[in-house]
Amino acid sequence: MPDNPLFESLKRAADDPAARPEFYRRLLTAEIFVIGHGDGSSEGRGTVPAGAHLSIEHWQNAEGESVIPFFTDLEALQRAIDEEKSYLGLPARSLFEMTAGTRLVLNPRSDYGKEFHPEEVRSLLENGSNHSPETRRTEADTDVLLGQPSEYPTAMVEALQRLLTGYPEVEAAYLCLMQQGGESPQQSLVVGLRGGNLERARLAAGSVIADTAPQGRAVDLIEISSDAQEGGLAGYLRDETTPFHERQQAARTRSDDAPRRPWWRRLFGGG
Incomplete structure (x- = not known):
């Protein structure tokens, strides 16, 4: 795997929940890759001019739901496909904005990847975090x-x-x-x-x-x-x-070990 700051940040986030906010920040400013083509593009890498019409390939996840795969780098993309296909590089934020309401999967068929649900994408765009905080206010004195x-x-x-x-x-x-x-x-x-x-x-x-x-x-x-x-x-x-x-x-915490809820998983299999 080439030296890719986004992929390295993804690896750290997979192992450590404390590294995930930094991964989200880096993702929102990174260029990512999708399988597809734009106006007049041909096989291989293309760029996305303003106002271009894009055709982005959809896959199905294990539950049969439609998802859009996207990738941290070209090596992850090439490992996920079985034949030559056109691909495009574009800002991750632009992908999130233009595909609102669609599930996205980062680095399918890789050891490090993540599925993004529509509400999670919306939260990333609104406040830069995968979690939208809820504000609670007490209406009266509460014991x-x-x-x-x-x-x-x-x-x-x-x-x-x-x-x-x-x-x-x-x-x-x-x-x-x-x-x-x-x-x-x-x-x-x-x-x-x-x-x-x-x-x-x-x-x-x-x-x-x-x-x-x-x-x-x-x-x-x-x-x-x-x-x-x-x-x-x-x-x-x-x-x-x-x-x-x-x-x-x-400060030091207690030494007992508490289980962590899984967050990352291998997606789609293959590889």
Whole structure:
């Protein structure tokens, strides 16, 4: 495999959830390759002029659904086909925009690949992350119980530690378990980030949390300001818990190993 920054980023993301936000950023600015042709193009590589009409080849995945294959580099493309075909290079963002609503598969028949669902593509285009955060706001004062989880989310916390070392704007990160009262008590994990200008870090952390949170466990992500009220949720995290990450020094986590949900898989077979 040639030295290709996008492919190398894909490999890192396959092994480490903390590397996935960087992969998504790199993908959105990269040139990728598709099987197909444009106006007047012939067999082999073509370029895509503005306003051109494109014919892009569709495949079927294992479930019989129509998908569009695209590739990090020409070697991955050539390994996936059995005969000579025309291909085009174009920005990944342009492909996402022109194929909205269609499933896409990166590097089928390769050891490293990923399927992109339409809602995931839409989120990438809107905020640069595969995960669209949902904002929740309480309409009235709510009684909650706060503490530490008995089953510590080690995989999630360790992935966040690795991620946050690349975000110096995050001064510290905290974790707790929150249980809301009422007739049907609800539990969720809460991750708090303290620092300034946290939008970039918050989106990246949300993406990592979506991939590594314990199965079936809701996770809320909040920002902790320097003037967080004592006694509130943010104040509890800041004043009564030990941060699992501090700028320039990540706190140690428990050594028990938690299973990770699969994210990448070999696609289509062959090769």
